[in-house]
Amino acid sequence: MSTEVATPESIEWVDATRVDATSVGIVSTQFATLFEPPHEMTLVTGAKLGPVRVAYETYGELSRERDNAIFVCHALTGDAHVAGRHAPTSRKPGWWDELVGPGKGLDTNRYFVICANVLGGCQGTTGPNCIDPKTGKPFGSQFPFLTVGDFVQVHSALVRHLGIEKLLAVIGGSLGGMQVLDWAAQFPGQIRAAVCLASAARLTAQGIAFNCVGRRAIRTDPNFHSGDYYDQPVGPDHGLGLARMVAHITYLSEASIEKKFGRRLQHGDHFAYELLHETEFQIESYLHHQGSRFVERFDANSYLYLTRAMDYFDLEKSYGTLERALGRTEARFLITSYTTDWLFPTIQSRELVDALVAARRHVSFVELTSPFGHDSFLLEVEPLQELLQPFLEQTYMEARRHCGEGI
């Protein structure tokens, strides 16, 4: 496992090297084995899968009443390592270290925070790069088809496995936000609050188009071997790198790329006039770097499975209407979108808000001004913190009041 270098989306932009008094400190990934035969999970497709190993981390302490747990759903290429460091020498902290810790937005002095790597991922949870116990070989192309509903089924089971009946909140951005929405619809009684950032009830056609290009880059890489490349000396690195490069552009805003890189050259001020000079502009060098780094930490099959789950996610298709899907839960919602996010534009968050209002659910919505495009949900921590703290506080107080009344 190499969660140490795990970096969701383009978090490299953040200087996340500092360790301060608000860090959760040194943490380690834990593992749970769920759905052991004959109790395999039934996937949305009807296929059976088990056992399922889940890699997860926790921060803070579970209260005696077991009522302070918050589950973080990671985005496409994230992992369970949200906060702190795996070792004092770790180069980088967890991917949302700015939000999770003592006194932070997800305050580990008050809350018990959980995050798990998704099913089909490649950071410790059962996925295509794991050994299939039936064959003794990596699943590869034989790994079953997955949906966002399946990710959530595993996370929900993990929460019960940890002895927690009801989560105070579930929170996530992008594909993580899709999991939050699915959770509200699939396990409506398991959550008191849902926080959905830079996400939507479905991916746009443009989003599917970019995923489609990325997947084709992987599949047409001659080292892909139809997904069974684990015994080969080289995997489909070029294809996976390309997939990351094109996706990465969609995580940034045009304005932020322009500001950060513009047309500046990597070396000096003069053109090389050399066709084979691939990284002459700084933006090219940056993208190539993103592609190379990604290949070191991510598995091409996981990329195929997870992006396809993202394409498929469609609450309306699954439940008839958004109102019916989201009205199943009594949870309070906090929804944010970001002005420059063109992958999950604000109009999609408004659709969620409209459905929740129609279903007479409690919903707070804020469109945050940010230059960072889709990645804003990872980068604009301070305004998010300001929204989250009172939202969680109120949810917590109400939960405790209700419990008190029950006594």
Place this chain on the structure above:
Amino acid sequence: MSTEVATPESIEWVDATRVDATSVGIVSTQFATLFEPPHEMTLVTGAKLGPVRVAYETYGELSRERDNAIFVCHALTGDAHVAGRHAPTSRKPGWWDELVGPGKGLDTNRYFVICANVLGGCQGTTGPNCIDPKTGKPFGSQFPFLTVGDFVQVHSALVRHLGIEKLLAVIGGSLGGMQVLDWAAQFPGQIRAAVCLASAARLTAQGIAFNCVGRRAIRTDPNFHSGDYYDQPVGPDHGLGLARMVAHITYLSEASIEKKFGRRLQHGDHFAYELLHETEFQIESYLHHQGSRFVERFDANSYLYLTRAMDYFDLEKSYGTLERALGRTEARFLITSYTTDWLFPTIQSRELVDALVAARRHVSFVELTSPFGHDSFLLEVEPLQELLQPFLEQTYMEARRHCGEGI
């Protein structure tokens, strides 16, 4: 040469199959050989190149005064075949047939319209897929580095070769618009008017980023052979197809993709739950189709050379300021941008207008409302026609008046 199926950008959206009374009829591509040794052209890099064969077409008649010629600069993947058909059985007319013909925006009853395939292209003009007379083999990787200035140098020479001292107008969109701007700066006395559509004085960093991904797809295709693949059984088709797919997304608007394809499936209403089903959504099928079609008609090396020329184009870098670059000509300008074009956003056209105003040049600017994104310049012919007709008419009248005064 297969100009018959040549299709700039996503013009497939247009039903261009009809032949009407306003067609220029059956046309054929002509060829001129310029810059024959020892009179080779000097490229912007300083390298020499010659002879240069130029594929071009003309429509309408050159006036006795030779004052009614309009040069059309094609975009990245276009060619010389703008209007009419090569044979009565041709499946499709030229790529801008709706604009060029008797009574149309570029009225061939009045004007003599010329279009030539760009240097480095693959539709008849000297490019990397042509035989290098020095070696008797295709240029391939030995083709010299090109810039937009070099394209224009060849076009300018072709115009003189045709016995035309001064063009009534030069017109183009996207990379064609860059050629228009370069023409105004490089050969300021050769044009009376410049029409620049959906273009800019430089590509954005985001645009460079998308080009960078496309080029990498070609270069990492194992059939690329460092550009010398012409004697191989297969070229870098996967890479070139991928490059086209990603570029194609940038030619469309999010709203137009959503409207045309949305999340509709290619077959029926039910998900296949099959990871290897690459074209389950209609948008995927469409993009794959675009990639395949493109590979049939375009050369991977040309794609590398022309996209790099597009990245490099930077009037400000070449001339110090935009005002200085564009102020060199007395030509009148017509500039259009399109509301949903995110590859060449309106703000870039406004920069051109500001520079022209500062240089005290005549400029008309319109931001046209269109849902079709960057491709609008090809698809929204009617509003363009309404702008062009009086603009060209006035330019023509003024030219004739000045000539009359000169007599």
